[in-house]
Amino acid sequence: MSEFTLLNAVNRGLRRAMEADSKVILMGEDIGKLGGVFRATEGLQKDFGEGRVIDTPLAESGIVGTAIGLALYGYRPVVEIQFDGFVYPAFDQIVVQLARMRYRSAGALFLPITIRMPFGGGIGSVEHHGESPEAYFASTPGLRVVTCADPSDAYWMIQQAIVSDDPVIFLEPKRRYYQKGEVDTTLDISEAPSMYKARVVLEGSDCTLLSYGPTVATSLQAARMAAVDGVSLEVIDLRSLSPLDLPTLIESVKKTGRAIVVHEASSSGGVGGEIGLCLMQSCFYYLHAPILRVTGYDTPYPPSRIEDDYLPDADRILDAVEKVMGY
Amino acid sequence: MSEFTLLNAVNRGLRRAMEADSKVILMGEDIGKLGGVFRATEGLQKDFGEGRVIDTPLAESGIVGTAIGLALYGYRPVVEIQFDGFVYPAFDQIVVQLARMRYRSAGALFLPITIRMPFGGGIGSVEHHGESPEAYFASTPGLRVVTCADPSDAYWMIQQAIVSDDPVIFLEPKRRYYQKGEVDTTLDISEAPSMYKARVVLEGSDCTLLSYGPTVATSLQAARMAAVDGVSLEVIDLRSLSPLDLPTLIESVKKTGRAIVVHEASSSGGVGGEIGLCLMQSCFYYLHAPILRVTGYDTPYPPSRIEDDYLPDADRILDAVEKVMGY
Amino acid sequence: MDLQDRIVQLIDSTGTLISDPRYQSTLNDAALLSLYQDMVLIRKLDEQATALQRQGELGLWAPLLGQEAAQIGSGRALKSQDYVFSTYREHGVAWCRGVDPVEMLRFWRGTMHQPWDANFHRMYGYQVIIGAHALHATGYAMGAHLAGRIGTGNPETDQAVVAYFGDGAMSEGDVNEAFIFATTYKSPIVFFCQNNQWAISEPTKRQSSIHLSERAKGFGLPGIRVDGNDVIACHAVTTEALDRARSGEGPTLIEAVTYRMGAHTTSDDPTKYRAGSDDDFWREKDPIDRLKIYLHNNGILKVEFETELAAKADSLAERMRVECRELPNPDALSMFNHVYSGSDARIDEQKREVEVILSEREVH
Amino acid sequence: MDLQDRIVQLIDSTGTLISDPRYQSTLNDAALLSLYQDMVLIRKLDEQATALQRQGELGLWAPLLGQEAAQIGSGRALKSQDYVFSTYREHGVAWCRGVDPVEMLRFWRGTMHQPWDANFHRMYGYQVIIGAHALHATGYAMGAHLAGRIGTGNPETDQAVVAYFGDGAMSEGDVNEAFIFATTYKSPIVFFCQNNQWAISEPTKRQSSIHLSERAKGFGLPGIRVDGNDVIACHAVTTEALDRARSGEGPTLIEAVTYRMGAHTTSDDPTKYRAGSDDDFWREKDPIDRLKIYLHNNGILKVEFETELAAKADSLAERMRVECRELPNPDALSMFNHVYSGSDARIDEQKREVEVILSEREVH
Ligand SMILES: Cc1ncc(C[n+]2csc(CCOP(=O)(O)OP(=O)(O)O)c2C)c(N)n1
Numbered sequence A, B: 001m002s003e004f005t006l007l008n009a010v011n012r013g014l015r016r017a018m019e020a021d022s023k024v025i026l027m028g029e030d031i032g033k034l035g036g037v038f039r040a041t042e043g044l045q046k047d048f049g050e051g052r053v054i055d056t057p058l059a060e061s062g063i064v065g066t067a068i069g070l071a072l073y074g075y076r077p078v079v080e081i082q083f084d085g086f087v088y089p090a091f092d093q094i095v096v097q098l099a100r101m102r103y104r105s106a107g108a109l110f111l112p113i114t115i116r117m118p119f120g121g122g123i124g125s126v127e128h129h130g131e132s133p134e135a136y137f138a139s140t141p142g143l144r145v146v147t148c149a150d151p152s153d154a155y156w157m158i159q160q161a162i163v164s165d166d167p168v169i170f171l172e173p174k175r176r177y178y179q180k181g182e183v184d185t186t187l188d189i190s191e192a193p194s195m196y197k198a199r200v201v202l203e204g205s206d207c208t209l210l211s212y213g214p215t216v217a218t219s220l221q222a223a224r225m226a227a228v229d230g231v232s233l234e235v236i237d238l239r240s241l242s243p244l245d246l247p248t249l250i251e252s253v254k255k256t257g258r259a260i261v262v263h264e265a266s267s268s269g270g271v272g273g274e275i276g277l278c279l280m281q282s283c284f285y286y287l288h289a290p291i292l293r294v295t296g297y298d299t300p301y302p303p304s305r306i307e308d309d310y311l312p313d314a315d316r317i318l319d320a321v322e323k324v325m326g327y
Numbered sequence C, D: 001m002d003l004q005d006r007i008v009q010l011i012d013s014t015g016t017l018i019s020d021p022r023y024q025s026t027l028n029d030a031a032l033l034s035l036y037q038d039m040v041l042i043r044k045l046d047e048q049a050t051a052l053q054r055q056g057e058l059g060l061w062a063p064l065l066g067q068e069a070a071q072i073g074s075g076r077a078l079k080s081q082d083y084v085f086s087t088y089r090e091h092g093v094a095w096c097r098g099v100d101p102v103e104m105l106r107f108w109r110g111t112m113h114q115p116w117d118a119n120f121h122r123m124y125g126y127q128v129i130i131g132a133h134a135l136h137a138t139g140y141a142m143g144a145h146l147a148g149r150i151g152t153g154n155p156e157t158d159q160a161v162v163a164y165f166g167d168g169a170m171s172e173g174d175v176n177e178a179f180i181f182a183t184t185y186k187s188p189i190v191f192f193c194q195n196n197q198w199a200i201s202e203p204t205k206r207q208s209s210i211h212l213s214e215r216a217k218g219f220g221l222p223g224i225r226v227d228g229n230d231v232i233a234c235h236a237v238t239t240e241a242l243d244r245a246r247s248g249e250g251p252t253l254i255e256a257v258t259y260r261m262g263a264h265t266t267s268d269d270p271t272k273y274r275a276g277s278d279d280d281f282w283r284e285k286d287p288i289d290r291l292k293i294y295l296h297n298n299g300i301l302k303v304e305f306e307t308e309l310a311a312k313a314d315s316l317a318e319r320m321r322v323e324c325r326e327l328p329n330p331d332a333l334s335m336f337n338h339v340y341s342g343s344d345a346r347i348d349e350q351k352r353e354v355e356v357i358l359s360e361r362e363v364h
């Protein structure tokens, strides 16, 4: 067991993936000498060379589009999108080309591409640096979408994403980059928990908090506060938004009879709606209360001086808990 | 009252909007001399000139991006995206720039742009000509997203979209383009029903079908078949996907106690999830059964020879009705 | 005008060979006959596919009529180890890559999205999203470079990539970004732009106020303007550009100036937006006629060959007519396959749902 | 090299005036002094903002250090009826448009997305999405054209638009599409690219293998390469390009060759990726120094002026320090305003929720 920051865990995960398979190449803006604006790729160009850690021109569609060609050639590109807010110029290449290659070719071709992206708000920066675009991708057939919430998951999940033969959108909770945690690097990748399997972070009996990425920590905090008042919250880290690990979610909600989805993205059209409807269908007779959401509001991301009022916090989660417990 | 096809109604609506306001200009690929690949803009360049009906270079990001500049200058651009599947290169300009101008400028600037788009499948064409991208837009704060299901709505809603000071994504159900219907063109635009108000197309008491665009007709067909078996379905055309007219939906579902969302887009991440969760929250004690969905499947759009098996039809709706009635 | 800006032409529309200090054709009589044969056959293929669409057998078809020289001239310059990315109109190139015409039809009939074995033919299927594949091609070429498959001096293993697209595509951001990636990484790629004068109803001047070949000057790659109705010149310039690419000298943009003699697709009606006189002007420049005159005048084209070729064309058309109708509809359940590498619970559930529907339908 | 490809320079780094057959500066001594003053003041502004960020008063700042001549030279060439679209680094241009430095800080402090009145200053706020605004600018210019606001011969009402962006932005599809729209519609726009040698950590050669000004050749608009550290030349070429635009002669691309003397932003550490010797090389070419030498040597710059200017700069900095801290935090509830033109039931409900939270917070 070693302790790393989440950021460092990503870096080490990338390194290990590159050591394991010489076809793994990294692409992105400023990922070479600089090591990325967050330093997630620090030291990798030095050790693996410019042929495997490629600084690209400043063009996101170009990056993803050429990664597709490289994957067809036999490479396994890992693309860094510098910030969540800069992914949209690549949208066509991601949702139309990347997502569908396998389907269009009836399985003859596939694109083992991972797109890494720091996401979410709370870092006090300017516009476009605090977005949560996950629903766009999670609703796109052909893509896999996963998020990590702690260093251990960051380390293993990035490796799993890279070995996956499906295109994976890998979301890194940027405001947790410096959060530390234990990582057991002695495991083999096959022994690590699957990125597609939701993780019960805390067991509880009254209500389930369903969250992912940056708000897992927030949910845990709320659960600790609720415990003081004698309310027992179960906290689940979804890990994967596509596919959803519904069996784990259903089991929990059948047990607690209540659920709250917590995410930073806007409420309307966020993944909470999908999860809520699926759970309603599977747990109809078990639900003591409707499923609620504690999320970012239905506005664009606000200026950073008021972002704390926008982002879900433990208090808002507890308000929602009070509501569902009152049904 | 006159009878038009839906396509012709769009054309007449555009013409009337251009007559009413000289700032209304049309932009898009092939919309001038050709009148658009569907002929929705037929005759308009001839009558309003090349300065108001502008054939653009083949670049969707360019079209929407320059429309934004034109709107800042004081114009009211109506952009045609030739087919649903070609909108993605413009995604950044739509969801980041167009959607947020008003918010970013704290109301000082606004972009009265309408983006028209034929959408949905069922026309027997090749890849990328049968998409239903509405959820991407409906989940984006700052955009309005509406669909028309018959000629009268096509005629009035396109005019309402154009006079709206918000950016509107206007989705036209291409496989219903040649469907005819009565349009009362003698009304004033202020007398026409609001595009943001859902329309109860058929009253019923057992279960509510919530639909929009091309599947409104399918839902009606299902309702007629159900009536034969003594099941009374209420059919609602949502018209607007953003905002959702929840009061109308809630009233209906409180009455019927059951709801099925019908749309062509994939189930996962489609607007059905959002609608379902909202209704669960508002009608928790009224629901006799979980809310179900009858939708396109969670795959990319299939080759056209099997698209009929992909698209929701009356039989699948009736299967779902049977299910909810059995709870 | 600088020589480098002058259009390359090696045979004119009267069938006369033209000399150009820059390009020497290496094609012997047999090779020319063979190019001629290919052009005749793909014109027939195109005609037959158009007819099949009219008969309701295809959902759509994008005719190549008029672009035979551009497609065959460039397509025949490719080596087997090269790789092609194309639009929906490059049936002639697919032909050169050994794709069976009936396979092509699967796309247009709506039975498959990607109608042929891309790995086998080393040509990716029809791309409908304008310009998107220019980046895929560039990435593929970057791959060849990274893998050390260029500049080894072995012309039989060094690889190049061709991206085909039209004049309209030159306006898409993706195509311009492709020029940047290709020049930044000096990738072994040839951008082959068929300027057929029209992007559906829009003339080329809507996309550019200067020659499209000059776009190359803005990015620092060589730009060549070639008579796209001259199969010899198209073959020569493409051969040279591919050689440069394979030997590690980087990308080239070729603008082949040609004309879409037919409609944009079978859904289109060009009389709405262009003058019949344009058609007449270009009919004079027909890509097949000029080679035929030359071959005939020089005694290379024999009557027996013509007769045989006509028969070949007829039997190709006949086979297309028959086999198109025989193309099996896909199994509805196949719609659920290959979304992901493994299984997906949600999709599996939906598949089961459809299984039930289908079995019930059989009962009724 | 053709004359047209030669970089335009009217004052060199030793402070010597250079003659160029293409451009005559019309700036008299007073005008030069005024340009000098602006450069000194914005350098101070920049320094102060950087300091405020270090003190935790700003979330981020993008320094303009080194780019004063490019921004003031071009910005001062604008007329009031023109319109500007810029990136996050054009504080100097905003200064020329009359934007108060404290207003600029609102963006960086995180109190407003669009920190000044765009309609009043005729300059849209900082654009962070690289290249996106090149299209907005082009559309705006198309609007001026459609509205008949160019080519009337009245230099006080004819309008032009300037789009500012960096060397990195030249790779984005949007910028290249902007060149196409601008040339297709002959729009009154000047694309002003500050090539400051770096896009964060990537040198310009990652974006292009040839001079960026040459990109223009690919699209058929004039491309001009100017010494971006020469305020006189920047003023001259921009004035001319704007005149052309206003009189209906269409778009121009200007590449101003300059150097980002500081970090990309206050979050960046350039020692990670570039050599100190680069900095030294460019320090010799400082845009302010050379004008100062010239003004000094020619007796135009008086000691009193210098003293007064220093005082002005200090008081500007002082005001920034004070007023930045006084910038009010936005009301949390303002977050719900202006998403749409009218009210939105869902947003209103969320707003009420926050109202309750805030009032409860007050109680506690
Ligand atoms: C991104 C995108 N936008 C629009 C279309 C619709 N469309 C199909 S073909 C075409 C014209 C293409 O013209 P060009 O590139 O010259 O190729 P050509 O058809 O002439 O071979 C258009 C606009 C599309 N397929 N993809």
Ligand SMILES: Cc1ncc(C[n+]2csc(CCOP(=O)(O)OP(=O)(O)O)c2C)c(N)n1
Residues within 6 Å of the ligand: A029, A058, A060, A082, A086, A089, D087, D089, D128, D129, D130, D165, D166, D167, D168, D169, D170, D196, D198, D199, D200, D260, D264
């Ligand atoms: C679409 C997009 N991609 C990436 C970024 C991240 N980013 C911010 S500034 C920058 C470099 C820009 O370089 P350049 O255009 O030369 O302008 P400069 O910063 O040098 O003024 C990058 C990559 C962004 N803001 N937007």
Ligand SMILES: [Mg+2]
Residues within 6 Å of the ligand: C166, C167, C168, C194, C195, C196, C197, C198, C199, C200
């Ligand atoms: Mg064309």
Ligand SMILES: [Mg+2]
Residues within 6 Å of the ligand: D166, D167, D168, D194, D195, D196, D197, D198, D199, D200
């Ligand atoms: Mg730069």
